[in-house]
Amino acid sequence: MSEFSTKGRMHFMVFTESFDVTVMCRFLARVVGHFDRNHLIVDRHSAHHSKTVRAWLADHQDEIELHFLPSYSPDLNPDKLVNADLKRRLPHTHRARNRTGLASETRRLFHLRQRQPHIITSYFKAPHVRYTLDE
Incomplete structure (x- = not known):
């Protein structure tokens, strides 16, 4: 999982277990404080809008806010470009x-x-994610 800004800062968390509310809350706890105010763009995964995550966000509402993408729109998610970059680079350097x-x-x-x-x-310069530059 990653959080990155239009100014080029990036924070991430690599996890090997299945993605669930526990992983999501752990990631949120890690990213709070990296920026003055965190705005995360997320898809509609059930963990992103679970009762546990909503409660965590309510306790940290001055520090972080989630912005949900429309359903079935992975092309609008800038994090997919990070994943594509990773998938493109790993075959050339992969030793795992x-x-x-x-x-x-x-x-x-x-x-x-x-x-x-x-x-x-x-x-952020890809045509389908330029909307994120409207800060």
């Missing part, structure tokens, strides 16, 4: 032979991206 190795390689690539803000900002 198991889940732990893949998580390690993912962290390595994302740490590299954190030092390349020009690539992070390029995610």
Whole structure:
């Protein structure tokens, strides 16, 4: 999972378990404080709008806000460009032979991206995610 800004900052969390409300709340707790106010664009995954996540967000409403994409619109999700970047790069550098190795390689690539803000900002220049630049 990742959070990134139009100014090229990126924060991420690699997890190997199934994505659920526990993982979502753990990610939210990690990203709070990275920016003055966090605005996360999320899809309609059940964990994103679960009762547990809504309660967590209510306790942190001055720090973070979720913005839900319309149903069935993955093309509008800027995070999909991060995932595509990861999938494009890993075959060239992939040395992992198991889940732990893949998580390690993912962290390595994302740490590299954190030092390349020009690539992070390029995610927002795709025509279908330009709406995110209206800050």
